[in-house]
Amino acid sequence: MTPHTLFISDLHLTAERPHTNQQFFDFLSNVAPAAGALYILGDLFEYWVGDDDTEDALNSSVASALKQLTARGVKVYFMHGNRDFLLGQEFAARAGASLISDPTVIDLYGTRTLLMHGDTLCTDDVEYQKARAHYTNPQVKAQLLQLPLAVRHQQARKLREQSEASKAGMAMQIMDVAAAAVEGVLRQHGYPRLIHGHTHRPARHVHTVDGHACERWVLNDWYTRGGHLYCDAARCTAHGVSA
Numbered sequence: 175m176t177p178h179t180l181f182i183s184d185l186h187l188t189a190e191r192p193h194t195n196q197q198f199f200d201f202l203s204n205v206a207p208a209a210g211a212l213y214i215l216g217d218l219f220e221y222w223v224g225d226d227d228t229e230d231a232l233n234s235s236v237a238s239a240l241k242q243l244t245a246r247g248v249k250v251y252f253m254h255g256n257r258d259f260l261l262g263q264e265f266a267a268r269a270g271a272s273l274i275s276d277p278t279v280i281d282l283y284g285t286r287t288l289l290m291h292g293d294t295l296c297t298d299d300v301e302y303q304k305a306r307a308h309y310t311n312p313q314v315k316a317q318l319l320q321l322p323l324a325v326r327h328q329q330a331r332k333l334r335e336q337s338e339a340s341k342a343g344m345a346m347q348i349m350d351v352a353a354a355a356v357e358g359v360l361r362q363h364g365y366p367r368l369i370h371g372h373t374h375r376p377a378r379h380v381h382t383v384d385g386h387a388c389e390r391w392v393l394n395d396w397y398t399r400g401g402h403l404y405c406d407a408a409r410c411t412a413h414g415v416s417a
Contacts, residue, residue: 178406179282180209183291183371184395186257188220189232194396197415201402202239207246215371215393216255216276216291221334223326224319225264237268244270253278255291255372257334259310260318279363283407288363292372292392295351295359349373356381360388367410369393369403376401376412 187195206212218236227233244250250271254261266273277290293306308314318326350373360368365386374395381388391410394401400415 175208176406177210177283178208178404179211179213180206181213181215181289181369181391181393181403181405182396182401183215183255183393184217184374184397185214185400186217186220186396187232187236190220194400195232195235197396197400199235199239201400201415202243205402206243206248209248211249211251212243213251213253213274213289213369214271215253215289215369216293217257217371218252218255219258219261221330222258222261223323223330224260225262226319227323233265237265240269240271253289253291256293256306260315277359277363279366282367282405286364286366287405288359288366288368290359290368290370292351292370295355295370296349296373297352297355299349350375353381356390357383360386360390367391369410371395378410378412 182201185194185198187198189195219233240250250269251274252261252266252269252271253274253276261273263273274289276294277288279286279288281287293302297303309318318329321329351370356368360366360381360383365383365388368388368390370390371393373392374397375392376394376399377392379390379392381390389410391403391412393403394412394414396415401413404411404413
C-alpha cells in the first residue's frame with residue numbers, strides 16, 4: 175500500500191451526537207490503520223474542560239480508541255482547536271498522541287506543509303480574536319483548570335451557547351479566513367502547502383503569493399459530512415466518511 179498520511183479536524187465529538195462519534199470510531203478502526211500518521215487539527219471535542227475529566231465515558235472511549243490505533247503503528251498528532259484548548263499532556267499520553275503547536279510545519283513526502291487549526295486566519299472577526307487571546311493565555315488556562323469540574327462544564331456550555339448566538343447574526347465572510355492573513359502565513363513560512371480546519375468550508379484553493387502557487391486545503395467538519403484528507407507523495411485528495 176502507498177505510504178500516506180491522514181488529516182482530520184472539527185469532529186466536535188459529544189454525547190449529544192452519537193452518530194458522529196460512531197463514524198469516528200469506525201474511521202479509527204477501518205481507515206486510519208493503513209496510514210503512517212494521523213493528524214487531528216483541532217476541535218476533536220465539542221468542548222474540553224480538562225484532562226481530569228476522566229469519568230466522562232466518551233472522553234475515555236476516544237482516548238482508548240486512539241491508543242489502540244497507535245498500538246497498530248500509526249503515529250497520532252493532536253493540535254488544539256478553539257473548543258479543546260485545555261486538552262493537555264495527560265490526555266495525550268492516555269491516547270498515545272503527541273501534541274503539536276499551532277502552527278506547525280512538516281515535511282510531507284518532500285512537500286513543505288503548514289498545519290494550522292485555522293481560527294487565527296479569521297482576522298476579520300475581531301471580537302473572536304480578542305476572546306481567543308484571552309482564553310489561550312497560559313495564566314487564564316491555569317486559572318480555569320483550578321475551578322471545580324462542574325463549574326468548568328457549566329462555563330463551557332455557556333460559552334458554546336454564546337458562540338452559536340453570535341454566529342447567527344454575523345456575516346458569513348467574517349467567519350471565514352481573511353485573504354491577507356492566509357497570504358501572510360504562506361509568505362512567512364516560505365510558500366508551503368497549507369492544511370487547516372475551523373471554518374467548516376471544505377475545499378481546495380490555490381493562492382498565488384509573490385509568484386508562488388500555494389495549495390490550501392480546508393478540512394471537512396463532521397457535523398454533516400465528515401471525512402478526511404489523504405496525502406501521499408503524489409498528491410492530496412479529500413475523502414468523505416467511509417467505513
